[in-house]
Amino acid sequence: MLRAPGCLLRTSVAPAAALAAALLSSLARCSLLEPRDPVASSLSPYFGTKTRYEDVNPVLLSGPEAPWRDPELLEGTCTPVQLVALIRHGTRYPTVKQIRKLRQLHGLLQARGSRDGGASSTGSRDLGAALADWPLWYADWMDGQLVEKGRQDMRQLALRLASLFPALFSRENYGRLRLITSSKHRCMDSSAAFLQGLWQHYHPGLPPPDVADMEFGPPTVNDKLMRFFDHCEKFLTEVEKNATALYHVEAFKTGPEMQNILKKVAATLQVPVNDLNADLIQVAFFTCSFDLAIKGVKSPWCDVFDIDDAKVLEYLNDLKQYWKRGYGYTINSRSSCTLFQDIFQHLDKAVEQKQRSQPISSPVILQFGHAETLLPLLSLMGYFKDKEPLTAYNYKKQMHRKFRSGLIVPYASNLIFVLYHCENAKTPKEQFRVQMLLNEKVLPLAYSQETVSFYEDLKNHYKDILQSCQTSEECELARANSTSDEL
């Protein structure tokens, strides 16, 4: 590992208070975190959906393959009989849209460099010049693909889950694993990397073969399940393709918090403020996160922002998730009913088989999707719901909001349902229990805060969704009655 360049005290054009804060945080970083994670940025907690998994689960920094067991997980007389996991793909490249914006920004800085011959008017270290020289290593072909770090995210997750639930991931169950994936290459690649991680679990020390050569068939592509949002007419019309649905996101981009950052960045980089906009600022911020997550380097792009800027930019990202994937519109979460029901069909079947003393036909179900798959489902279940909506105008009020996408859906995030069969149960109802894990930590029930539920109670709590939410109806446009059937 490289020594952290971030530990050199940097002179910057930041105001004194910010500089002091940066100094303090860089001291703290250097003394406490440096040996483990030399490139962690003080901005890392604010990267939203571009957050590294280990920033949410810092225990992994010391040993990403070492099993870590949440003490709340059931053990003893209750044995896990089935696991249904929804997994977001691992770390990925920026999308082509982001890459083009970054190139635009980079071009702006380079043009500026040639204009004044690269000499800084202030004589101090010129961040704009440093950025103009910093390599732009992202090319269009990378377009959102899984990176090597992303494969590692998946292999390591596989190893940890296999050690945490050894009976479920036993060799004899290997042929009964079921993998389902979104058709996007980053998800298909994630499922393949996960399988390679499992292979390592069964054959430690041996290099894993190509997935095609494993005894195991390739994962099944199912976009109706993993990309339900692409198949929901009402969502597409009312939200996805609706120019006004993200009103609050657009309003925040031109609001006072973002305008302050725009002015500050324009001054720091010595470019005309009119050449900048919120999208370019956001891509600069993301580039700090991409350089960290993909390249493992602390990029000068991180030096453009202080923590207060980062909090504003995190809010911008969360606003978009909120209105497009979360509580902003009911259809966002209702469009995931099919996926929710699918999970319970697996659990039902396992309960039934167990009751008949039959072997569980699918002890492990692994479904690979997107942040856009997980957020609607968690919203459907009532998680991370704030009392008031996130809007363009309540940034300050929402400082302590629950809906922080970086904590919920970082790269490789996962929501796992564990079904247990319990011996010595006094009643049939007490035989089957469920725990949920979000990012490997027990997720208390949204309605009771308890860490475990009887399966029957859980189903009962969600009976509206299980019984009365039919995608065909939910996703039908209100004005309906057109004869066209898009799908």
Ligand SMILES: *[C@@H]1O[C@H](CO)[C@@H](O)[C@H](O)[C@H]1NC(C)=O
């Ligand atoms: C677009 O979104 C706005 C705001 O939610 C809503 O009032 C309008 O009806 C939507 N338009 C369509 C075509 O659904």
Ligand SMILES: *[C@@H]1O[C@H](CO)[C@@H](O)[C@H](O)[C@H]1NC(C)=O
């Ligand atoms: C479609 O139109 C028919 C007849 O005009 C009506 O009975 C039916 O309820 C309508 N369906 C919907 C979904 O609006």
